[in-house]
Amino acid sequence: PSAGAPPPVAPPTPAPIASLSSFTGPSLTLPKELLARVVWLAEKIEPSIPEASRYKRDAQTEQAVREKYQAAVQRGLVNVPPAQERAFLEALIQEITGFGPLELLLSDDSISEIMVNGPNQTYVEKGGKISEIGVNFADSAHIERIIQKIVKPLGREVNRRRPMSDARLPDGSRVNVVIPPCAIDGASLTIRKFRKNQLTIEDLIKYGSLTPEMAKFLEACVVSKLNIIVSGGSSSGKTSLLNVLSGFIPAGERIVTIEDAAELSLKQPHVIRAEAKKPNRPGDSEVSIRDLVKNALRMRPDRIIVGEVRGGEALDMLQAMNTGHEGSLTSIHSNTPRDMVSRLETLILMSGVELPLDVIRKQIASSIDLIVQQARLRDGSRKIINITEMISITGETVTTQDVFLYEEQGEQNGQITGRFVPGGFRPRFDNRLKVHGYDFPPSMFIRPDQQARLNQPDPRERRR
Incomplete structure (x- = not known):
């Protein structure tokens, strides 16, 4: 056919329709x-x-x-x-x-x-x-x-x-x-896709992503200005969870959000949103996440929220957490809380600042209070599988302990079955929660097996 002429039309043949029969168009x-x-x-x-x-x-x-x-x-x-x-x-x-x-x-x-x-x-x-x-x-x-x-x-x-x-x-x-x-x-x-109606903590409870007790605990941690990292694999729901946690920040605080592509949608009135800029043409300038984190420190923020750390900005984020910007939040790609620590060490080494590994680990342990591990399970469901407290450095290892965790028990009709259980330890930052009005009962942190032992009569009493 000549240039500009319409393409020829062959006799129509039906296009294949895939398994999702509810779609028409x-x-x-x-x-x-x-x-x-x-x-x-x-x-x-x-x-x-x-x-x-x-x-x-x-x-x-x-x-x-x-x-x-x-x-x-x-x-x-x-x-x-x-x-x-x-x-x-x-x-x-x-x-x-x-x-x-x-x-x-x-x-x-x-x-x-x-x-x-x-x-x-x-x-x-x-x-x-x-x-x-x-x-x-x-x-x-x-x-x-x-x-x-x-x-x-x-x-x-x-x-x-x-x-x-x-x-x-x-x-x-x-x-x-x-x-x-x-x-x-x-x-x-x-x-x-961007959800028209943002998820709320009530939605996550309804979908079985966490329990009401875990939700109240996370609310207390955000309000009490703990530094929190949301960890998870690709498509596990990290950004959605980060958005939900950000909703607990009191309305009077000044919040700076920094993202590679803007996805967070905060409802508080005092929010400054920043987005990284990539060069579109040769000679264009680039504004990286790291540049924005450094600039945010000059903006008198009460909280800094970084959508995801992927490089050297991890060091700047930790320094912000450790120098008066408490209550900051970010997310990172990793599959377990332990992997998160290793991944963070690697990202800090990418910053170009030569720091000994033991100094990096001390910085991590002193800056981060809580790791919230999100996962997408085999059946497609998304759950918070660990809420983990950062403890300290023991030798050359960053030590952590689970406050809550998800125990998988099996599979039924294609759906994974399991239960959320306490880790058996009261978090060390419990006094910070009490200062902000959150006084949780000891029973909230006791594992079911611990509770069963506590309920058993003392054999010495029976001998008497």
Whole structure:
């Protein structure tokens, strides 16, 4: 075909529908040939649509797209089978006013993550389970077109020189994109969706992520200005938990949040939000998390919250915790509280400041009060599996003790069964909690087996 001519339309063939049968939409019902025609027509119509209308769907824009579509039909530029005309027009509107085939998934509040591995393979996470869904893209170029729609309003570039980028959707959802040459099998993107209704501590209790006693204990720790690290693996719910814990901070305190991509949503009135800036073009300046942490210390914060530490900023965060900025919070990628300590040591060594390992460990032990370990279990559920107190240095080892932990007991009907139990030790910072009005009974920290022994009669009494 000549340049600029529409791609030929083959006889329609039904697109495969994956296992999630509850999904319906044009990207599931249109064959790839018609999707290619949708993209071609959208690119012709878009220049006549005001740029501000290309990211929102309203009646005026819909009417304009319908009129342009009818004009294309009358001129013989498109020939859509009557049975698929409605789906074609809907796909065209989504392509111009939104993010094409992704709109179906973005509008479903039950989906927490979207993973596009190429034009023929899309996965979603729903209810903690990952499943493939038959959402189609015309080809890899179609995905790259959607990627450009995502990054352009943010002033970022994605091209062969800069084939990777992080971005945000207008609703706050976090996006990572990779295109060739780094993406070997074609463009891919991953979207961590932003919840419209933020989780609350009551939600976490209802979902079985922790008990009411654990929730009250965490509230006491935040209010009492303990330095807390949320630890967990990828997609374990660290950011959501960090957001919930931040909600316990009293309203009168000045809070500075620092993130690579803004996800935290605090309700307190006195909040300054900062986001790292990556260079978009050669010669652009970069503002790193570490730069923002250093700058935050000059902003007279009562609390500093770093979304996640991944590098040398770990040292600056610990120094802030240890020099008057108590009650700070952050998260880190690690699978156990013990791994968290090792991971933190590694990140501090990446800071470029040459410190002996024993000094680093002393800094960790003196700065951090509590580790909250979050995990995504095999059945897709997310739970707080450890609330761990940092104790001290014993020899060359940072010692810790569990205040609460989750004991897995088995599996039933595909669901993991277990129980939350106290660690058997009253935390050493208990007096700090009492100063702030939280006086927990000793029974709250006694393990069930300890309680059973306490309830048994003394054999010496029986002999008498």
